[in-house]
Amino acid sequence: MIKAGLDTQVFPDSSLYIIGLPIGNAADITLRALWALSLADVIAAEDTRETKKILERFSISVPTVSVREHNEVAQSHMIIERLQKGERVMLVTDAGTPAVSDPGSRVVRAVMQAGFRVIPIPGASAVVTALSAAGLEPGGFHFVGFVAPQSKARREALQQLGALKEAFVLYEAPHRVKDLLCDLAECLTPQRRIVIAREITKKFETFTTLAAAEVKQWANGHEARGEYVILVDAEPEQSEIELTAKDRAWLLALAQQMPLSKAAAIGAKITELKRDYLYHWLMQQKGAKSD
DSSP states (O other), rough: OOTTGGOOOOOSSSSEEEEEEOSSSSGGGGGGHHHHHHTTTTTSSSSHHHHHHHHHTOOOOOEEOOOOTTHHHHHHHHOOOOOOOOTTEEOOOBBTTTSSSSOOHHEEEEEEEEEEEEEEEEOOOOOHHHHTTTTOOOSSSEEEEOSSSSHHHHHHHHHHHTHHHHHEEEOTTTHHHHHHHHHHHTTTTTTOEEEEEEETSSSOOOEEEHHHHHHHHHHHOOOHHHEEEEEEEEOOOGGGOOOOHHHHHHHHHHHHTTTTHHHHHHHHHHOOOOOHHHHHHHHHHHHHOOO
16 A cells, blocks of 8 residues: 555644645545545535535545635634634635635634644645646746626726736636636737636546637637636737737738738737737748748
């Protein structure tokens, strides 16, 4: 049997454990998480029904209590009382890591302020998992999670995010993802790269890469299912931008009907790319054709 260092693990009493659970594939749970859960005196869960499913899968029998967004402050007192008795309390959400776009941060703060230890048991995280397979430009990123669902507030938030040069990551539910993507497309330069990850780690996992100019059409024809992670790549330098096949086609057709400088000027207004960049690109195409 593989021990994996479990015999060296220590799980102190009077501590709150933050347990990362799988985001879709139950096999992604860690050995340390399973051991910690089995040693818990109580498990504070976002949805006890969902948590009991994974506990039953691994034959773990531990009492659960509900700690949700709407009762998080009140339940913090209950958790602190249990810690005062020397108990081990595990905090979990339905999927992923607590306090990352999910309830938990208020509990963690209250427990820390009360002088008790908070111990993270790392596990799955949708943002990190999506980033690893999205191929974004190297460098930092801005994690946003869910934006406001109301139309006006959502557009205002996306406009501010669209002005960022660095990459950023959004979460969205299936019933709102179309509206989010359509609004997002209007806040980005047409060539900015977007990766749409769906059903990560599950059977129908997909990663779709699009330019911002293509997103609205994709969203209107897409049947939304499952949870989404939307990754917007860093704003590229003009020299790194690649025109879409559609843009290349109409720009070349336009350049056949008028001077290249005028075609580049019109193209700049439509694509929001720099006129000089488009002019040099058209010159390159003309030279290649002459050769």
